[in-house]
């Protein structure tokens with residue numbers, strides 16, 4: 001929604017100095033204005049933790065519990081995820097301060113990370129994280145695989161985030177791997193680092209500026225936890241989102257969390273998204289990429305509430321006709337959005353399932 005908002009609904013970013021450190025800026029202020037038109041008086045916050053039964057929000061006045069009201073008819077892709085900006089209803093009275101805040105709307109996302117999940121025989125998109133500026137793809141000398149990395153790089157670029165390859169455990173690199181990695185032709189910087197020893201870590205600084213959001217992905221054992229702990233440093237326990245950070249280690253944490261990195265010689269105070277689902281590199285498949293593409297294209301549809309059915313000026317349909325998008329993927333997406341039924345063209349086509357391209361791993 002890019003139309004100029006009514007002034008009463010528009011709250012300038014500088015009115016939220018604390019949220020600015022969490023990345024609140026002009027785009028969020030515009031999105032909030034649109035949400036306030038529907039939900040007057042709501043205020044902005046960022047989802048800093050997703051729990052089984054609720055959320056933790058970073059508001060201008062600190063972290064607070066919140067709920068996304070059950071029973072509300074919402075579409076699958078509209079459910080708040082880690083990294084989302086939301087509009088919440090401020091508590092009505094003093095007592096209300098003790099209660100969980102109510103999330104009224106998810107603000108327009110600058111991007112989403114979507115994976116495909118299998119529900120029975122159907123493929124369905126699931127949003128893992130939103131509003132990510134940079135994705136660190138972590139690999140190691142033993143696991144270096146140029147082709148596979150090229151696919152992740154492409155997937156990250158599709159989602160409008162910037163890919164950066166971290167070649168961790170560079171202390172273990174043999175022969176000329178570090179040199180070869182630099183000239184592998186990947187459309188992303190390749191940074192040799194050692195999360196354990198700290199070598200090369202300064203190269204991350206440009207991506208870790210205040211208000212920047214980064215996500216770390218990579219298969220098991222690449223050193224994601226080691227790097228996260230190094231970046232969080234001693235200040236970890238002092239950060240709100242980390243109040244349950246314990247000696248048990250992060251492996252036991254199943255929450256999705258947005259950590260604010262302490263300001264150090266490496267980080268200017270960036271936000272780091274840790275999502276167990278995002279860690280699994282298998283999510284970067286063709287289907288997930290198709291769902292991203294649909295989300296991006298949908299912004300170009302003539303109607304902001306386009307269901308990508310038979311509306312005129314639908315950019316998603318146009319891409320299908322051009323052969324750029326798989327129709328099955330569009331159907332799966334529409335089903336998840338709950339729009340397929342409404343527009344009367346929802347079809348299940350199990351007979352075509354067998355024809356689908358094999359999933360690449």
Ligand SMILES: Nc1nc2c(ncn2[C@@H]2O[C@H](COP(=O)(O)OP(=O)(O)OP(=O)(O)O)[C@@H](O)[C@H]2O)c(=O)[nH]1
Pocket residue numbers: 168169170171172193194195196197218219220221222223224225226227251279
């Ligand atoms: N030699 C060397 N070993 C490292 C380095 N970074 C991490 N390791 C080791 O690699 C192993 C795996 O590191 P983790 O940080 O647990 O890896 P992870 O990516 O978080 O793994 P999962 O939690 O399973 O996803 C540990 O034994 C680390 O000590 C490094 O820079 N050099």
Ligand SMILES: [Zn+2]
Pocket residue numbers: 298301302306307308309311313314315316317
């Ligand atoms: Zn459309």
